[in-house]
Amino acid sequence: MAEPAGRILVVDDEADIRDALEMVLRYEKHEVATAPDGDRALAAIEKDPPDVVLLDVKMPGRDGIEVLEEIRRRRPGLPVVMISGHADRSTGWEAARRGAFDFLDKPLDEGQVLVTVRNALAMRRAESEVAALRGKVAERWRILGTTSAIRDVLATVEKVAPTQARVLLTGGNGTGKELVARNVHERSHRWRGPFVEVNCAAIPRELVESELFGHEKGSFTGAVASRPGKFEQADGGTLFLDEIGDMDLSAQAKVLRALEEGTIERVGGRGPVPVDVRVVAATNKDLLEEVAGGRFREDLYYRLAVVPIHLPPLSARREDVPLLARHFLEEACKRNDLEPRRRLSEEALALLSRQEWPGNVRQLRNLVERVAILCPGPEVGSADLEPYLAPRPQRPGDPFTGCATFEEFKEQAERMFLLQRLEENGWNVKHTAEVLAMQRSNLYKKIEKYGLR
Template identity: 60%
Template sequence: MGKRTVLVVDDDESIRSSISMILEYEGYAVLLAKDGVSALRECEPSRLDAVLLDVKMPGMDGIEVLERMRERDQDLPVIMISGHGMIETAVEATKKGAFDFLEKPLDRDRLLLVVRNAVEQRSLLREFRKVREATEKRDRILGESPPIRKILETIERVGPTDARILITGENGTGKELVARALHRASRRSRGPFVEVNCAAIPTELIESELFGHEKGAFTGATSQYIGKFEQADGGTIFLDEVGDMSLAAQAKVLRTLEEGKIERVGGRGLIPVDVRVIAATNKDLLEQIEKGNFREDLYHRLNVIPIHVPPLRERKEDIPVLAEYFVQDVCERNGMPR
């Protein structure tokens, strides 16, 4: 890992020099600027890990420089420096996104602690963005066939709403990808996306898994458990293979959809939950209703917006697009040329 780069902005040359010496001794690469204009010239998102910025400078003051830096790079940690007793300025800087505030004369240990924290946060945010970009790339819905275009149009149209959606299709067709795309397109995208594979949970545990349980609710319940609906509060719950859910669990899910509340197993009160429900199944639920295996009222609650994902054999024109993607992905992960 290369040296972390810190930009020091102060119109006082002696302060710039002393901060630079402290940071360079600790292994940082240091850039210096005497005013706001020169500081903004150095402010390249990929170049800096943190900024130490004086509040009072001739011309463009520190608050204005802070605002402009944040416009260019919202994740850049900017540490403000000022004279003693400038509480109002500190509050204003914090509201405008400053990472922290240091008073002159600077304490060496405090300076190094704040810079280290800022640099670590910068590193974590960069890693988070890499992971998110990789996840979004992995979860992309690929294809140019009419069915895929129709699915993408539906996602764009209903994604921002809270409408419940039932995704149907065979195993391996990408129902989970559609659910994740709907979540990313929604107003809840910053909230949790909680997936529940109803087919993988034993019948006797499904209610506890979905709604949670209180300590002592049943043999083995040694502590309280927060269920998937509560975990998804403020976000989206994805009920995968909902057709495999027991009738007892279906009744509780229906009640939750109707009332917006859940009751933990062994609990004595209702708990409000704010979730968007997306369900998926590889079964014909109308057929399951006829057989008595699925509740008709729950079906109508879930099937507000239906999305069907056809198998690849029914959209062969997507094969070249998928093949190109997988070849490119393998090459990138293994450092191989195309």
């Protein structure tokens, strides 16, 4: 396949060299511009940015090194190839230090010129692909909101992300903790590294250690092969310890040791292994309360909460509701290929802004997606929303009149009670189960039994 051509700027005070390079490069279908000195080169770059610059070291007026420095400052992504003569070969080192992409020696070798230009173009393309990808990632994890609460969160994220500091995210269900964790990773120098997520509440107690730190083959029944743990998987990146408040005390001790020593030990392993991991933790519990109750280690708390970030409930930032609702609606339409595209009426937006949102942003997002799919559109009015917002209709009159036996009465009472609490908690089953101090699996069974959803 033919290599794609590029736009090359040739900068040299000698007309012969400019002409020779221009001819060689044009022959390979590159677009070529030329400049006889540094000032005109910089002007050309401003006016019509090239993909690669070939720059003579020795020129009257501003010399090549100076021009190189200026280009690096103005356009850090633009590769510059320096051209040096016999007398100034040592300057090459200086140029390398200042970020030249490569060097060519005079007299110029045609083949070498073309290879170097091709390499520079390839790097340039790779970099712009990475930049485009980064843009997409940034879009995917954008934190929306203009209220001061969200602006504060964003400002803190911007400050803390490029550092090594551990971050503790607190806030209710669906307030955006994971989203913020992603932002901390994406805006850090670790962004090329992995982002590894662990839901501490979901790992059975006896597997926590092997899940986090890995194990060697045969170290326990079922350990049929050696496996790295989440800490090792996150090496060079970010480890997101979600629901850290649900981690039991013995696992907490092990995590603390890993954080203090910067090493981990696989179960059945032969010794400590260094890992370079930045930990971001999240919880919807009040960890200080957990500390006071002896359920969370205080030393671990302070290790994790170097920079705490609290995500306020959506009801404390109602002004963001319209913006979020519009965004989620557009997203839902795109994802589900909904035509015509839906839009929310002003009344509908106002109605949404007045809701309590116990399930916070996630609840809003889910509701908007449901409405987008179920409403014919194009405009979603407040009347279209009502059925999804209003409490579910109950039997008219005495809810227990239909109950013949004590057993039926108990069931009916249970049904109503659970329905009401689920509604109050934005249908977050996990949270509702916690509030009611019942097993989550049990609550799921009841939902099924009574057909609550």
